[in-house]
Amino acid sequence: MSTAPLIASLPLVLLALTAVLVMIAIAIKRSHGATAVITLVGLTASFVSILPASSVAPVVIPPLLIIDQYALVYMALILAATAAVVLLAYPYLSRRSEHKEEFYLLLVLAAEGSMVLAASSHAISLFLGIELLSISLYALVSYPRAEILPVEAGIKYLVLAASSSAFLLFGLALLYMSEGTMDFSRMAAHSSDLSGGFVPLVGTVMVLTGIGFKLALVPFHLWTPDVYQGAPLPVTAFIATVSKGGVFAFLLRWLAMGGGASPTLLLVLGIIAMASMLAGNLLALRQTNVKRLLAYSSIAHMGYFFVAVIAGGTLGRAAGTYYLICYIVTILGAFGSLLALSTGARDAETFDDLRGLFWRRPVLASVFTAMIMSLAGIPLTAGFLGKFYVLAAGASSEAWALIIVLIVSSTIGLVYYLRVVVAMFTTPDRGEIPTQAPALGVTLGVALTVLTTALLFLGVHPEPFWTAIRTAASTLD
């Protein structure tokens, strides 16, 4: 047996080992600091092992996984984002009274699930990945057990995610019934022979339903605002980034293999994309809670991402991946800024918490403004180049309707992004003293600095990233 599969799967193996180590460490002695350090070291080790893995890639580990450059790019992204979430979560948890250590265990497991999705080439590994991710998330969402909102959000997420998993499973069963295989590449080969048919179409739509739920696309978005609001801030950041990253990776790979090549399906995807862009931005207009606002904005951003997905081709996939990276950096930064304002008692989430921030904490306010500007797609930030690539992909596949909707809806989006910025520079009323947030800790400081730098780097000098992503995306052709 050659060593290539072992080396290629090293990132997955090391992360699984980290989970075990964290568990053992908790059993020996509870220590918040030590657990966080073990987690970070494990994540770093797994991240570093991507280098040797990429030297042997692509490697197929039959029948479940395929580890190619594309999967590795997503794994790197997932690991980096998870590490950022750990940095954001550490000061947050240390201010709270619950058991802190299991949080990291769940985080690592969820990241592992997401990474499996990125490398999945088989229905079984798809389902394994999604379930590993979801089940960890149920617990993470309702991690502060003593409070009402998180538990409510957790139950909501549990019920809806479980039913969406059921859809996914049934869809996969239907696909298996008509194609006779659970391997996606062979499935695609068969379906092109059969040229459609009712059962595979229904199966495909059901799989998409499951995926649409995870990505919070309209009309499967109903859980998003409540879960974003109810979950503790670091978990919200995790749901918005890592949980979506893996699903994306799978979706792009699946479509590239020909899973959704039929025109009917593209039409359905197009309608979903337009509905997500418009509904997300319109519903966000009326929010007064920043977490809910970001939840609706995330729906819109998934819509933008779908424009690149529908455009397809190497350019479309690369644009989508670039967009995702930009979005992850931005949204982590946004939630990180909110975390920096939160106290032990409650999360900073209303406009009142932000009022006058420019004059109280100018640096933090500038960071948060940069993140909001990136979400709005203003140049010099990552969000602009992401949107630029998406537009370029859309234009080269002549998806005019989608582009027009994108332009109109992102102008609508600007209204509420500007409201956030306005809140930061209005002077608070006299007599109303905003709660003093604790000073920025080291971990949060490091995380925000790195994220802001990445935001500007991605927005000004995209070349190295773009080259890597394009190479990775071309491996799917």
Added chain:
Amino acid sequence: MILLWLILIPLLGGAISLLAGRSNAQASRWIALGAAGLDLVLTVSLWFNAPTGSRWMYEWDQEWIPQLGIRFHLAMDGMSLVLLLLTFLLGVMSVLASWTEIKDRVGFFHFNLLWVLAGITGVFLSLDFFLFYLFWELMLVPMYFLIGIWGHERRIYAAIKFFLFTQLSGLLMLFAIITLAVLNQKATGSYSFDYQTLRNLPLTPGMARLLMLGFFAAFAVKLPAFPVHTWLPDAHTEAPTAGSVILAGLLLKTGAYGLIRFVLPLFPGPVHELAPIMMTLGVIGVLYGAFLAFSQRDLKRLVAYTSVSHMGFVLIGIFAGNAIALTGAFITMISHGISTGALFILAGALQERMHTREISRMSGLWKTMPAFSGAGLFFVMASAGLPGLGDFVGEFLVLLGAYRANVNLTAIATLGIIAATLYGLKVTSQVFQGPNKNNWSLADLFPREWVIVGCMMALLLWLGLYPQPFIRLFKPALENSAQTVASLHGVAR
């Protein structure tokens, strides 16, 4: 490289000013003044040392994102040079004009002011469409802060309206830019955002029309052309003095500049085809703006509407399709920048003294502040098109050129000059002349204001009496932009 410095100086100056402003407001003002002044001096020296004969006087071209053919390409010709002179002149003036007006957060104010200037400089210098869009947006965000933080009563509304109008139209332009690049990729195999390359890209008439409208949307909103001018009165009225000066004097000019630099040479066919519509929009703007200006009660709002009127002339001149009208449009751009900028500075100074902008509460100011009122009369008359001052030259040339293109429209547009006299006389008679009903006792021009007013008067006289040095400077660039359209018009006749 010198071109890059023109952009970097305000960027760095803004950052230093921000830091200095934390401990010392006065230092922050001096740094901002120094940065804008240094750029002005540099530009003047570029003017004196300008090489002749080549298409671009100065150029700086670097690779940026090679996979998409995006380059960091700056270049200066006579047209950009004149506009940059205006930019830094008004930059210095607006720092001076806000010397005592702005007392809060002085560092951050000058940071935004200088960054707007940097964005505008970039817009006037970029020859890469991607870079152009970048600077186009870069001037937006600090301007939004200028209006939103230091503006007057309804500043938030005005700032958001300004941002939304510009952003939506800007995205349409971005879409057109990307489509151009993609079309170039389909035709030649590689992406390009380069001005020269895309100028030579053959387009089908239908596609050219659509793309032209994408660009036109962005430039028409900035200009502003009727009917997308509605953000202007709000933004100009609510902005602090420096913001109004930069909006009226420079931001509007970026719209006209875009039309001349990009729309005319890239889409000669549709420009020729849509010229009657565009000229009609211009004529409507001229009359409608003047009419609304006449009926305003708020002094700043009145001046704001006169901008709509003057920019109508610019629009007519650009689309008239001959060199005379285009020259006129360009001179109008420059002199409107100076005269309207000065009017906004005076209106701001009045508001600082009287704490009101209501025309009905002012009257007989000549008695208490004769020098100030005299200056006011001068700039109002310049704006109304008094011969001997810059605006007259520009508007006269526009009408002269437009007459060749369309007699009826020109005849109607000429009424705009009469309307301008009406609002000009309204301001003089109701603000400066008459009895001093409210017994105002106000300080006359301060030395600092003497400097501002004196410089701007001298320039308007220069433009009005001997515009030749400027015309010689920008004429070759204008002709280069307009050559294809002009030939089309020639064929049509």
